[in-house]
Amino acid sequence: MDQARLSQALADAVAAGGAESALAVCRACVEWLPMTGASITMMTVAEVQEPVCATDAVSARIDELQFGLGDGPCVESFRTGRAVLVPDIADPAETRWPVFASAAAATGARGMFVFPLQVGGARIGVLDCYRDVPGPLTDEDVTGALRTADAAVWSLLDHGRTGSDGEPEPAGAVDGSALTRAEVHQATGMIMAQARLGAPDALARLRAHSFRVGRTITEVADDVVARRLRLSPDGVWSTTGGGNPTDRATPSDDPVDPRSRDDEEKS
Known part of the structure; x- marks a missing residue:
């Protein structure tokens, strides 16, 4: 991974601002990290979950599955405020979310890596990444993903998607897909x-x-x-x-x- 090029791509995405900024952050993530797809979802403690963007249909489907079931790595990441790294969602030894894992594996996803989006102590959502081959991320990959999550937060703040109380306001998909809840x-x-x-x-x-x-x-x-x-x-x-x-x-x-x-x- 080229950290310098990832950093530049993320900086350009945030600087561009507007409705496409968050999607540009996700695309930079897919281009410069070993990810097949990525999405950004805003969440609240009241279980409001609003998709912002997704790079592909599988990313959107993974988001839909977790919302529909109320379970999965993105839900855990938001609740705990920690990254959730799953080298292979199809691994029989992965027993944390059996129903979600089976449905997610059917989409072709294997590795799943979720990072919380935070403003100070307030969590506002997650960066949800997947790839179609199993295997863990390297330390350098995790560092790049955390940098991507920071850029995602800035893209959301710049687009005015958080209210005065720090809670996310309703957001539609910025890539034109019908993901609104x-x-x-x-x-x-x-x-x-x-x-x-x-x-x-x-x-x-x-x-x-x-x-x-x-x-x-x-x-x-x-x-x-x-x-x-x-x-x-x-x-x-x-x-x-x-x-x-x-x-x-x-x-x-x-x-x-x-x-x-x-x-x-x-x-």
């Missing part, structure tokens, strides 16, 4: 009203149902927002109009949300 947030609010749940439980139910029926959380959220799918107060999903009858599920069918059975007993 507005539908998920809207669907969560509708489920809160339909089933009389708090926001964390409503989001958990949405994630659990998307996992059970084998669809992305965005697809399921679209059905909720369009009123093709709803969750009743007794925890039963039902379809309306042209919905698929196979999408019906009782709370006990949701494997990702073990609290659902307790909720049913209390109701």
Whole structure:
């Protein structure tokens, strides 16, 4: 790796500013580090997760998987404030995120390397990198990735994506792809009203149902927002109009949300 050229590419990306700055940082990462793809995602402690950019479809899919499951290396990196380095997500010995690992390996990703984005003591998101061959990063590669994460923070601050309280404001994808999570947030609010749940439980139910029926959380959220799918107060999903009858599920069918059975007993 040529540290000088990486530094120059990152400096140019940040100096350019504007909506393309963050994507330029990710592209520099892929060009000058042993990465196949990279993405930047903004996150909050309230589980709001907004994609900013992705260099390729696999990076975008990895981000979508972690948001849909609420688990994975980017979630761990954000929660702990530490880099999470996975030499091979397909390694059977990697047992931290079994469901995510299986789905991520199916995309062709092998090595996964995530770095938290921080402003002082406040975490605002992650730089999520992958490559299609297994193997650890060298110390020099990690140093370059940390430098890239710093540049990512500056590109976000320059683009005005953080509020006065240090929390990220809603952000769409800067590469033109449809990665925004507005539908998920809207669907969560509708489920809160339909089933009389708090926001964390409503989001958990949405994630659990998307996992059970084998669809992305965005697809399921679209059905909720369009009123093709709803969750009743007794925890039963039902379809309306042209919905698929196979999408019906009782709370006990949701494997990702073990609290659902307790909720049913209390109701």
